[in-house]
Amino acid sequence: MSTQLSTRQLGPYQVSAIGLGCMNLSHAYGAPPSDEDANRLLQEAFDLGITHFDSAALYGLGHNETLLGKNFLKKYRQQITLISKGGVGPAEGKRVIDSRPESLRRDIEGSLQRLQTDVIDLYYLHRWDKKVPIEDAIGTLGDFVKEGKVRAIGMSEISAQTLRKGHATFPIAALQTEYSMWSRNPEIALLQTCRELGISFVAFSPLARGFFSQSLLAIDQFLEKDIRRGMPRFQAENFEKNIPFYDALKQVAHNHHCTLPQLALAWVLHQGNDVLVIPGTAKLSHLRENIAADQIQLSAQSLQQIDDILDGIPVFGNRYNAVSQLEVDTEQYPT
Numbered sequence: 323m324s325t326q327l328s329t330r331q332l333g334p335y336q337v338s339a340i341g342l343g344c345m346n347l348s349h350a351y352g353a354p355p356s357d358e359d360a361n362r363l364l365q366e367a368f369d370l371g372i373t374h375f376d377s378a379a380l381y382g383l384g385h386n387e388t389l390l391g392k393n394f395l396k397k398y399r400q401q402i403t404l405i406s407k408g409g410v411g412p413a414e415g416k417r418v419i420d421s422r423p424e425s426l427r428r429d430i431e432g433s434l435q436r437l438q439t440d441v442i443d444l445y446y447l448h449r450w451d452k453k454v455p456i457e458d459a460i461g462t463l464g465d466f467v468k469e470g471k472v473r474a475i476g477m478s479e480i481s482a483q484t485l486r487k488g489h490a491t492f493p494i495a496a497l498q499t500e501y502s503m504w505s506r507n508p509e510i511a512l513l514q515t516c517r518e519l520g521i522s523f524v525a526f527s528p529l530a531r532g533f534f535s536q537s538l539l540a541i542d543q544f545l546e547k548d549i550r551r552g553m554p555r556f557q558a559e560n561f562e563k564n565i566p567f568y569d570a571l572k573q574v575a576h577n578h579h580c581t582l583p584q585l586a587l588a589w590v591l592h593q594g595n596d597v598l599v600i601p602g603t604a605k606l607s608h609l610r611e612n613i614a615a616d617q618i619q620l621s622a623q624s625l626q627q628i629d630d631i632l633d634g635i636p637v638f639g640n641r642y643n644a645v646s647q648l649e650v651d652t653e654q655y656p657t
Contacts, residue, residue, distance in 0.1 A: 327371035327616050330598050332522045333444055333474045333495025335403045339591055340616055341374030342367045342609075343526055343602030347389060348382025350549050351532060355604045357389055364394045366606055368402065370613050376498075376526075376600045378407035378448055379433050380417060387436035395439060406433050407448035407478060409459065419649055421451035421459040430466055446476040446498055447488075449649055456484055457491045464492030476524075479650040482511035485521070494521050499652055501525035501597075503571060503589055503628070504533065504555075504564075504637045510653040517596060525590050528599040529612075531556075534586040538568060552643050560639035567635045574628060580618055583608070587615035589628055 327338040346352075347360040355363070367375075377386045387406060395404065408429030411418050420426075426447075433442065445466065447459055466472040474495035477488050488494050497516050501508045502525065516523045531550055532539060541556045550556045555564060568582075575585040583601075590599050601612045620628075640647065640654075647654075 327613065329373075330522075330595060332374060332403060332524070332598060333476070335374075335443065335474075337374035337403045337598070338372045338616075339598055340372065340587065340613060341376055341405075341524075341598060341600040342372050343600035344375060344377045344386050344390065345381045346602040346604045348386040349547075350381075351602075352545055352548060352604070354382070357392075360389055360604070361393055363604065363606055363609060364390070367609060368394075368398055370610065372613070373402050374405070374598065374600065375402055376405040376524075377437075378410070378446075379429050379436075380407070380410040380448060383417075384432065384436055387433055391436050391438035395437060399439060403443045404437070404439065405444045405446070406437065406442050407446040408433060409446075409451065410448040419449045419451045421447065421449075421454040421456075423458060423462040426459065426462045430471055434471060441470060442472050444474045444476055444496060445472040446478045446496070447480075448478050450477070450480055450484065450651055452651070456480075456487050460488040460491040460494075467492070479652055481651045481653055482515040484651050485512065485515055486519070489519050489521065494519070496522040496524055498524040498526055498600075500527045500641060501590060501593075502528045502530045502534070503586055503632055504530045504567065505641055506632065507641070507652055507654060510655065512653065513594070513597075517594075523594070523597045525597060525599045528590045529583050529586050529601050533564070533568065534571070534582050536581055536583070538565065552646070553641070554639035554643060555637065555641070557639065563638040567631070567637055570631045570635055571628070574624075574631070578618070578620075578624065580615070581611060583611055584615040584618055585628075587612060588618035588620055589625070591615070592620050592625060 329336045330339040348354050408426050409421050463475040476496035478498040572582045575582040603609050
């Protein structure tokens with residue numbers, strides 16, 4: 323039986339403010355768990371009150387959706403809000419960004435089949451293929467709503483300007499992008515635009531891709547296929563420079579009698595009642611630790627103390643390397 327977490331609005335849905343980003347169960351950070359362990363974590367997430375489950379066709383090149391659809395969704399489909407994404411395919415076993423209408427239609431049909439469901443509650447354009455007009459891509463997602471394959475649509479890793487164009491084509495329910503104490507780019511324009519248009523804001527990687535862990539993990543501790551090996555902030559020359567930022571925030575967490583991951587989640591949630599977080603993990607202990615952040619209250623004084631650190635100690639390195647940066651459309655602070 324699911325317990326009760328605080329809830330927030332995600333488009334037309336009322337969901338747990340802390341959701342579960344399911345990517346870690348299939349790829350990206352370290353070795354993914356067995357399907358048995360992954361199912362145990364999904365069950366625990368539901369039992370602890372999570373109702374917002376975020377997957378994508380890309381995760382594990384289809385494995386993540388298959389994992390969710392095989393057992394978990396059969397039991398809880400009517401009790402959770404199911405999220406997936408298309409536009410970055412598992413086409414022919416490769417990661418390909420493709421927003422053409424025919425490719426998006428292939429993606430949605432594949433997702434529905436793997437998830438073993440007739441409809442997806444919220445379906446994001448995972449990445450925008452800039453060779454395709456955004457109006458064509460969002461128009462296609464809007465057609466999926468009209469056809470009953472999807473109930474609402476969203477966009478991911480795009481700029482405020484592109485969000486406006488998409489929303490003018492078909493109503494956008496939610497915007498998803500990276501947001502944390504070390505990635506504050508949405509504050510340039512996206513957060514305000516979402517509020518102006520009435521679009522829910524979902525923060526992925528609120529734990530800074532594991533940088534805000536209880537103990538720092540240097541790049542040489544990552545497995546060969548860990549995606550962080552290609553991220554500038556984890557490169558040795560930047561990582562060492564970012565340690566003072568980590569140490570300062572960990573001291574704040576200690577003063578608040580919580581862990582740094584809990585402080586990081588609480589900080590994002592305190593940026594507005596329209597902001598939701600989807601931390602990912604493959605470990606039950608981390609899942610329970612993350613959910614406990616739901617109870618943390620930060621005073622105005624505490625938030626100011628954190629902001630003083632964020633404004634006073636620079637973060638070294640870009641979010642993405644040069645190739646990956648070309649795949650997103652988000653505003654960037656100068657480096």
